[in-house]
Amino acid sequence: xxxxxxxxxxxxxxxxxxxxxxxxxxxxxxxxxxxxxxxxxxxxxxxxxxxxxxxxxxxxxxxxxxxxxxxxxxxxxxxxxxxxxxxxxxxxxxxxxxxxxxxxxxxxxxxxxxxxxxxxxxxxxxxxxxxxxxxxxxxxxxxxxxxxxxxxxxxxxxxxxxxxxxxxxxxxxxxxxxxxxxxxxxxxxxxxxxxxxxxxxxxxxxxxxxxxxxxxxxxxxxxxxxxxxxxxxxxxxxxxxxxxxxxxxxxxxxxxxxxxxxxxxxxxxxxxxxxxxxxxxxxxxxxxxxxxxxxxxxxxxxxxxxxxxxxx
Ligand code: BT5
Numbered sequence: 001x002x003x004x005x006x007x008x009x010x011x012x013x014x015x016x017x018x019x020x021x022x023x024x025x026x027x028x029x030x031x032x033x034x035x036x037x038x039x040x041x042x043x044x045x046x047x048x049x050x051x052x053x054x055x056x057x058x059x060x061x062x063x064x065x066x067x068x069x070x071x072x073x074x075x076x077x078x079x080x081x082x083x084x085x086x087x088x089x090x091x092x093x094x095x096x097x098x099x100x101x102x103x104x105x106x107x108x109x110x111x112x113x114x115x116x117x118x119x120x121x122x123x124x125x126x127x128x129x130x131x132x133x134x135x136x137x138x139x140x141x142x143x144x145x146x147x148x149x150x151x152x153x154x155x156x157x158x159x160x161x162x163x164x165x166x167x168x169x170x171x172x173x174x175x176x177x178x179x180x181x182x183x184x185x186x187x188x189x190x191x192x193x194x195x196x197x198x199x200x201x202x203x204x205x206x207x208x209x210x211x212x213x214x215x216x217x218x219x220x221x222x223x224x225x226x227x228x229x230x231x232x233x234x235x236x237x238x239x240x241x242x243x244x245x246x247x248x249x250x251x252x253x254x255x256x257x258x259x260x261x262x263x264x265x266x267x268x269x270x271x272x273x274x275x276x277x278x279x280x281x282x283x284x285x286x287x288x289x290x291x292x293x294x295x296x297x298x299x300x301x302x303x304x305x306x307x308x309x310x311x312x
Pocket of ligand 1: 128205
């Protein structure tokens with residue numbers, strides 16, 4: 001957002017301020033103040049003019065400026081009404097050197113899941129990809145994915161949804177007590193780096209927010225379905241703030257993940273390139289790999305598709 005507009009919002013956050021007072025404190029003309037106030041109104045800031053001056057009464061918009069305002073995390077937000085995939089755009093920005101940017105869209109028309117699967121992303125969801133450049137070895141990169149799933153589940157729980165995590169990074173809502181679930185959110189992490197150092201990570205988070213569940217693929221659910229619509233601006237802010245806290249405290253990620261895990265204690269089948277593993281999921285390691293107790297002993301699986309099986 002334009003620096004002058006940011007300063008105007010800061011001034012208004014403590015209560016009404018008159019046009020002349022704003023002009024003086026920002027060292028701009030009254031006409032310029034009027035122009036910026038108009039611009040802010042266009043961006044979704046509801047500013048009323050009363051006897052005491054301009055007053056910010058509400059922020060209703062869902063866009064970059066509105067999300068950056070009062071965001072307690074160091075991200076700039078690039079918003080699109082419609083985009084192919086926020087992860088594609090995040091990769092582009094990352095390769096141009098960007099850092100701490102969140103690409104956000106109301107709708108994706110070419111949303112991607114893992115392994116080139118399609119991700120349904122109509123208007124009303126929260127589709128966001130965060131670019132960061134952490135100083136970590138590639139082996140720690142999975143912690144960023146787990147951090148995103150913990151942040152997503154925590155934010156959905158604040159919105160009143162019984163969100164849990166299915167290994168490695170699906171955010172789901174339990175359906176009964178047998179390990180069945182409906183998928184609320186998915187995470188797609190992409191990265192570039194050398195053997196000893198990550199260059200950038202793009203963490204894509206897709207949350208079915210204000211969407212009718214029957215317009216989503218089978219087995220999916222939404223915040224609307226589970227708890228009613230959310231204020232998406234506030235939701236994205238909380239999501240980015242939670243993600244920021246976990247990425248700055250990587251040691252807290254796995255314990256928080258364990259607390260939210262639906263997979264631990266379940267009988268699972270994990271499909272991975274080296275073959276499938278069937279057994280009871282008993283733990284996750286420090287780097288987020290799943291420990292499965294099989295008939296032939298314990299196996300540690302670092303990546304794959306995990307299915308919860310019915311108890312035997
Ligand atoms: C994922 O893949 O769960 C990762 C999804 C990541 C989406 C975000 S949105 C922002 C960013 N930009 C992108 O383009 N992507 C990221 P995976 O585990 O492979 O799951 C994909 C499978 O989930 C599909 O094959 C469908 O069966 C199912 N699916 C598709 N859309 C869904 C939705 N909206 N809700 C629940 N399930 C869905």
